[in-house]
Each structure stands twice: as structure tokens, then as C-alpha cells.
Amino acid sequence: MSNRRTFAIISHPDAGKTTLTEKLLLQGGAIHLAGEVKARGQARRARSDWMKIEQQRGISVTSSVMTFEKDGITFNLLDTPGHEDFSEDTYRTLTAVDSAIMVIDAAKGIEPQTRKLFEVCRMRSVPIITFVNKVDREGRSVFETLDEVADALALDVVPMSWPIGMGGVFQGVLDFATDTISRPEGDSREFLGTRTPAEGIPDDIAEEIELARGGYPDFDLEAYRHGDLTPVYFGSALKNFGVTELIDAIAKYAPPPRPQPSEQGTILPEAKEVTGFVFKVQANMDPQHRDRIAFMRLVSGTFKRGMKLTPSALGKPVAIHSPILFFAQDREIADTAEPGDIIGIPNHGTLRVGDTLSETNKVRFTGLPNFAPEILRRVVLKDPTKTKQLRKALDDLSEEGVIQVFYPELGGQWIVGVVGQLQLDVLISRLEAEYKVEAMLEAAPFDTARWLKGSDAALKGFADFNVANLAKDRDGDPVFLARSAWDVSYQQEKNPDLVFSATKER
Ligand code: GDP
Numbered sequence: 001m002s003n004r005r006t007f008a009i010i011s012h013p014d015a016g017k018t019t020l021t022e023k024l025l026l027q028g029g030a031i032h033l034a035g036e037v038k039a040r041g042q043a044r045r046a047r048s049d050w051m052k053i054e055q056q057r058g059i060s061v062t063s064s065v066m067t068f069e070k071d072g073i074t075f076n077l078l079d080t081p082g083h084e085d086f087s088e089d090t091y092r093t094l095t096a097v098d099s100a101i102m103v104i105d106a107a108k109g110i111e112p113q114t115r116k117l118f119e120v121c122r123m124r125s126v127p128i129i130t131f132v133n134k135v136d137r138e139g140r141s142v143f144e145t146l147d148e149v150a151d152a153l154a155l156d157v158v159p160m161s162w163p164i165g166m167g168g169v170f171q172g173v174l175d176f177a178t179d180t181i182s183r184p185e186g187d188s189r190e191f192l193g194t195r196t197p198a199e200g201i202p203d204d205i206a207e208e209i210e211l212a213r214g215g216y217p218d219f220d221l222e223a224y225r226h227g228d229l230t231p232v233y234f235g236s237a238l239k240n241f242g243v244t245e246l247i248d249a250i251a252k253y254a255p256p257p258r259p260q261p262s263e264q265g266t267i268l269p270e271a272k273e274v275t276g277f278v279f280k281v282q283a284n285m286d287p288q289h290r291d292r293i294a295f296m297r298l299v300s301g302t303f304k305r306g307m308k309l310t311p312s313a314l315g316k317p318v319a320i321h322s323p324i325l326f327f328a329q330d331r332e333i334a335d336t337a338e339p340g341d342i343i344g345i346p347n348h349g350t351l352r353v354g355d356t357l358s359e360t361n362k363v364r365f366t367g368l369p370n371f372a373p374e375i376l377r378r379v380v381l382k383d384p385t386k387t388k389q390l391r392k393a394l395d396d397l398s399e400e401g402v403i404q405v406f407y408p409e410l411g412g413q414w415i416v417g418v419v420g421q422l423q424l425d426v427l428i429s430r431l432e433a434e435y436k437v438e439a440m441l442e443a444a445p446f447d448t449a450r451w452l453k454g455s456d457a458a459l460k461g462f463a464d465f466n467v468a469n470l471a472k473d474r475d476g477d478p479v480f481l482a483r484s485a486w487d488v489s490y491q492q493e494k495n496p497d498l499v500f501s502a503t504k505e506r
Helices: 017-027 036-046 049-057 088-094 112-123 142-153 203-215 221-225 243-252 384-400 421-435 456-469 485-494
Strands: 004-011 065-070 073-078 099-105 128-133 156-159 161-163 173-175 180-182 195-197 229-234 275-283 292-300 308-311 324-327 330-333 342-347 356-358 369-371 375-381 404-408 415-418 439-443 448-453 470-472 478-482 499-501 503-505
Touching: 004 017, 004 088, 004 112, 004 243, 017 065, 017 073, 017 099, 017 128, 017 243, 065 342, 073 243, 088 112, 088 275, 099 112, 099 243, 112 142, 128 142, 128 243, 142 156, 142 203, 142 229, 161 203, 161 229, 221 229, 229 243, 275 384, 375 384, 375 421, 384 404, 384 421, 404 478, 415 421, 421 439, 448 485, 456 470, 456 478, 478 485, 485 499
Parallel strands: 004 073, 004 099, 065 324, 099 128, 128 229, 156 229
Antiparallel strands: 065 073, 161 173, 173 180, 180 195, 275 292, 275 356, 292 342, 308 356, 324 330, 324 342, 369 503, 375 415, 375 439, 404 415, 404 470, 448 478, 448 499, 470 478
């Protein structure tokens, strides 16, 4: 069986994702000093102009892939930008993982962003391990937290450990599987690795634990892998509690690379042919080279450096000479990669989000969604002679998934669509920095967009009456620009032969 575990961490900002990432990497020996994830990240970010936004807002827009090993298991941790304004990228990253860790703050419980990301996981039946973080601080009662997860997410919950007090009276975490306690040690009150027998637990907490052990069902691997049940671990990323248990849980329970749906049926990881799909494209990771990296998740076969693969959108094979594996944000040249691994493929715009790569060019993976934009803006050039540059820039950036672009059938004013405000700032900033195009965004008379599907006749019939609301997306597919959600339902009713889709799967 495969020793790959490809996963992401989902959380609301501030729940402790960065801290936990650091600790996971530390355990895997991928980095040596706590703090290095952020410190390195900052150094890297400082190099690139458009990333100024990240610094100003103190959030991470770029995502990366971190690979580490422990006890013979290779972990691929896909980082997801956590800010609530910028989630399309995050959603897409979740299409490339086999499981997720949901981090929640012991004092705050399920927060809005956690819930949104959870919904995406549920859509794809991605199994979830829950980590209740910050038990070294005051938090809600453990039962309350467990109930909230169960109710809010409609999941069965199984506590796998239990905090012995929280905040000022925090005395450690009891691990149910081994019946041992990890206790605060030394001045720092961190867990340093010595596990002690389950003794000396205060009466009220011993009672809670007895209730919990009797009251919740046993962990059921099938139900977890099916996305119906979540095992819940308690800990403190900052003080190192629960981190080993978490990593062991991923190794032991999280699914190895899963089969992926394609137009040609399900592709098994064991299949001989090398196949994969691009879930993210990132430009200018290295400002010196103006390169683009396409992030491909390998679905089947053993990839070897130099091998020729055919990107579905290109239709002819290209040799992948310098693929990149990401070891804790350092680039390393990969010689081989297995299903579940992520490969960075440098390119000059030939690879796009949603592309399938394969040896035979006969496979097309499905299920990578574009989301209907929630904010639409008209792009207005400050210097009208730069139309050509603007078109190129909009095409590039939409291909990267930074924005969506719509070219209306009437008039020359191009519309950009995003799911979060921050993407607009990124757009303006990158237009200037990378394309030397100064532009402004103006209100558009549209509120949302829907992709249209139907027979040519049905589409033509619709166009006859609604040409002012019709546009093409970057692929030339027809899009209905709606004035309001009401407009969408009205047109839907009037045009039963057409499908108005809020997502576009490629
Ligand atoms: P992110 O936004 O989810 O990446 O959260 P961070 O990892 O940056 O953490 C947010 C804040 O919470 C930081 O100040 C961390 O030091 C703090 N923090 C993270 N984990 C813990 C924890 O287990 N206990 C305590 N007390 N603080 C924590």
C-alpha cells in the first residue's frame, strides 16, 4: 500500500494553522527551528513586489507544498491561504488532497471560515481529523466543543484524547489509545516528550473522562474515511501537546492516495499510466526568472524526470525536464514521484488550472470547479493605448485562477469577477508590477455570473433577448451576467432548456 499521505489543514485565521504546520514539520525533521516557517516565508515574500499586499494585510496569499517523512511515511502537506477574502485558491487546493486536519480554537469553536472549508471537504467526501487547539488557555467545556462539531457539521465525533483542565489549571492531555498523559514540563510548560501513566487526574475530570469513554462510539475507520465521522484530538500546537498523536493519526488512519474521477471513469492510483491534474498555477515565484509553476497532483503511475506528458489543453506532449518537489519550501529537483505527490512544473503559460497531464492524452479529470464570482468589476485603463497588454494580463491572471475574466458580447469593457475583495487588490497590484498596466476598477451593473449550458438553438434563443447580459469567459464559454440573484432565478424559470451553473467544472 502507498506510504503517501496528502493532506491540508483547514481553519479560521488565528486558530493556529501556522504554528501547527511548524510543529508537524519539526516532527518530520523538515525544519529545525520553530518559527522558521514564518521567518522564511517573510524573507521569501519580501523579494516580490506584488506580495506587498501579504505583508500589509499580514496574510498569506501564496500557497505551498511541504513534504516531510516520518516512520517510513511521506507526508505532503498542502498549505491553503486561510483568509476569508481569498478562498477560491483554497477550494481548489482541497481538490488535490486525500484528507484534511480541521484546527479549531478551544475557546472559539467552529468559526465561519472553518465551516465554509468543511463544506468543500464534504462535497468531495474528504475525511477530516479534528484538532482542538490552545487547550493551554481557557476554553469552552470539552463536551460543548464536541457537541458543536457534531451539530454544526453533522458528523459523528469520537474523542481520541482529553485535556486535563485548561488555562490556569491545565495539567496535560490524556491519550486514550495509550492511556498515558503528556504533561507540561519545565519553565516553558511545553510537552517535551515524556509520557507518564494516567494517574493523579482530578476527580471532576476523571468523571468527565469516564462519561466520555462510555458515551461516545468507538473510532470507526470506515466511517471516518467515508467522511461521516471525525476523530477529535485535543492539544496545544504552541506547547507541543497532541502533535505526535495527530501525525500518528494521519499515518495510521488517513487514506492513502484516492482514486480520482475522470470523464473516462475512475482512475486508480495503481494504474500504470502516469496521470495527474493541475490544481494551481503560480507566477513569478522567482522574480528573476518570471517563471510560472504549475502544481500537479500525481494521480497514477510513477513519474520520472524527463518523461513526456501531454497537457490536455495543449494536445501535444512536452518533456518535463525540471520538475520540482517542495521540501519545506526549499526547491528540490525531483527524480521520481508517486501518486499523491505534488510536482511543480515550470512553464511559460502552457499549463492551466484544471488541465490533465497524461502519457496517452486519453484521460480528462473532472471536478475542479470554478466558482461563480460574488464581486464583478469593470476594468478601466488609465492609458487607453495599453489594451493589448491588459488583455494579455487578464488572460494570464485568469488562467492562474487569480481572477475570472468575462468579455461581454457588446461593448469593449471587460469584466473581472472574484469571490473575495482581496483578489481585486492582487489584480491591480500585479497589473502594475508585472504588466506595467495602470488600471482602475469600476462598479459593474452586474452582481453575479452563471455559466450557460444548452443546445445551440436554446443558447441562440436566449441571446436574442439578452445579448447585453452575455459574455464569454477565457475559454470562450457563454456566461450570463446577472443583475441580481433574482435575475438568475427569473431567467432560469423563463429558460428551462438552459442550465445556469454557479460552478464550472473543467
Ligand atoms: P493561523 O492564523 O491559524 O496560522 O494562526 P497562528 O499559528 O499564526 O496562531 C495565531 C496566534 O495564536 C499566534 O499568536 C500563536 O502564537 C497563537 N497560538 C497558536 N497555537 C497556540 C496554542 O496552542 N496555545 C496558545 N496559547 N496560543 C497559540
